[in-house]
Amino acid sequence: MSRSLTPLHRRRNTEVAGSRAAAPHVTQLTNPPLDYVYDGSFEGLLTVLFAVYARKAAPNTIQPLGTMQGGLFAQPVQIDTDEAAAARVWEGLRRYMDQEARTRLFHVFLSEQPDRELLVFRYADLAMRAGRDISENYADDNVRRIAHIAQQMYREKHRMEAFVRFEKTSDELFHATIEPDFDVLPLIAPHFTKRYADQRWLIFDKRRRYGLYYDLTRTDVVEFETSAPQRNTDISATVLDEREPLFKLLWQSYFDHVNIPERKNIKLHRRHMPLRYWRYLSEKQPREQRFEPIKNKRPPGQACLEQGS
Numbered sequence: 001m002s003r004s005l006t007p008l009h010r011r012r013n014t015e016v017a018g019s020r021a022a023a024p025h026v027t028q029l030t031n032p033p034l035d036y037v038y039d040g041s042f043e044g045l046l047t048v049l050f051a052v053y054a055r056k057a058a059p060n061t062i063q064p065l066g067t068m069q070g071g072l073f074a075q076p077v078q079i080d081t082d083e084a085a086a087a088r089v090w091e092g093l094r095r096y097m098d099q100e101a102r103t104r105l106f107h108v109f110l111s112e113q114p115d116r117e118l119l120v121f122r123y124a125d126l127a128m129r130a131g132r133d134i135s136e137n138y139a140d141d142n143v144r145r146i147a148h149i150a151q152q153m154y155r156e157k158h159r160m161e162a163f164v165r166f167e168k169t170s171d172e173l174f175h176a177t178i179e180p181d182f183d184v185l186p187l188i189a190p191h192f193t194k195r196y197a198d199q200r201w202l203i204f205d206k207r208r209r210y211g212l213y214y215d216l217t218r219t220d221v222v223e224f225e226t227s228a229p230q231r232n233t234d235i236s237a238t239v240l241d242e243r244e245p246l247f248k249l250l251w252q253s254y255f256d257h258v259n260i261p262e263r264k265n266i267k268l269h270r271r272h273m274p275l276r277y278w279r280y281l282s283e284k285q286p287r288e289q290r291f292e293p294i295k296n297k298r299p300p301g302q303a304c305l306e307q308g309s
Helices: 044-054 084-095 101-111 118-129 141-163 184-197 244-258 266-272 274-282 302-308
Strands: 032-037 057-064 173-178 200-205 208-213 217-222
Touching: 032 044, 044 057, 044 084, 044 101, 044 118, 057 118, 101 118, 101 141, 118 141, 141 184, 173 266, 184 200, 184 208, 184 217, 184 274
Parallel strands: 032 057, 173 200
Antiparallel strands: 200 208, 208 217
């Protein structure tokens, strides 16, 4: 399954929000519904939407390859990804919704909800037939669900940007492992690319088995075939920078010192930092030793004075 950091691998820098107009004649889906199968990419899903209107057949189901669950007699129709058709659909949607609404459709796709494909189709079809923005039409169940999923995606994106903890390897690569509830790597890529532009880093999504790699020039999607580490602290010590244990200890010491025991509120703490993230946070790992100043760092000349005495 192909992956991209932005829909269609590219996004226009400027878009005219006021270019939406009244809907022209929208193709009526008069043929019997079909089961569609695609490659699992967002471009593939947009190609399916193009095929739906070209065939005039509404979807019974839209399923990625490998997860298809066809009926007893139904023969699914496989739609090959066509980037030109996908771009045509993506640009065509600008006539009925603004950039924020289209972005929500992309977020719904990344949410991995079981019926995400049908939800995207229903929202797009409703907008085209209305000929206007429907993002505030909360009387419609599809609009409400998309708004709710978009809120969930925003919260998960914000948490990942706050809770990622890097470890430095011996070859100067900063590595982090995450396991978010949703596929948010494409959403957090701009944040980390901008914030850590002066160092090489890799963020690996253990659940989805792919990651983001920044090489000081650009951020790319990378996929792994080998088994992933169980958590970021389980990386072999042979590949970590020799100072990494000290960095971890310093971070834990900082966390302990800024903590105010009298103001401890575990319930509130877990609300803002859910338990599922703790396994990847350095400050939440068991303390191996208390922090102590390095004892062999003495002022110049002190060692000579001690020997002379």
